[in-house]
Amino acid sequence: xxxxxxxxxxxxxxxxxxxxxxxxxxxxxxxxxxxxxxxxxxxxxxxxxxxxxxxxxxxxxxxxxxxxxxxxxxxxxxxxxxxxxxxxxxxxxxxxxxxxxxxxxxxxxxxxxxxxxxxxx
Numbered sequence: 001x002x003x004x005x006x007x008x009x010x011x012x013x014x015x016x017x018x019x020x021x022x023x024x025x026x027x028x029x030x031x032x033x034x035x036x037x038x039x040x041x042x043x044x045x046x047x048x049x050x051x052x053x054x055x056x057x058x059x060x061x062x063x064x065x066x067x068x069x070x071x072x073x074x075x076x077x078x079x080x081x082x083x084x085x086x087x088x089x090x091x092x093x094x095x096x097x098x099x100x101x102x103x104x105x106x107x108x109x110x111x112x113x114x115x116x117x118x119x120x121x
Contacts, residue, residue: 008033047082048098054078055101055113065114073103073111087116 004013008026013019021027054076059066073080083096095102095114104112 044082047079048084051078051082051098052101055098055103056115059101059113059115064117065112067106067110067112070109070111 004017004019005011006013006022006026007020008030009022011022011026013022021030054073057076058068058072070080083098085097087095087097087102089095093104095104097103097116100116102114102116104114106112
């Protein structure tokens with residue numbers, strides 16, 4: 001007869017034949033260890049979400065764009081290192097986007113913030 005062991009601590013299991021863990025503590029520890037790999041991805045997504053919210057807050061809804069200083073963005077906690085994608089215009093400008101909100105570096109430490117409409121590709 002095969003002896004089942006706990007997937008976390010390897011202790012011998014007693015009780016149901018399909019039991020995988022000795023107790024809730026081992027089950028929780030096992031699942032936390034599995035999810036630890038997702039920590040980096042979760043941290044990056046939190047940064048992207050924060051960048052998006054900062055741009056959403058700054059861009060007037062009626063206009064869809066605004067010019068702001070990099071210092072203002074930095075003061076609000078904007079992280080320029082992370083973005084979801086790039087968009088190059090026909091004139092060669094490269095916008096960096098965090099989901100549907102993007103920014104274009106300008107001269108003098110300023111940025112043009114824009115919101116891309118859902119209809120645009």
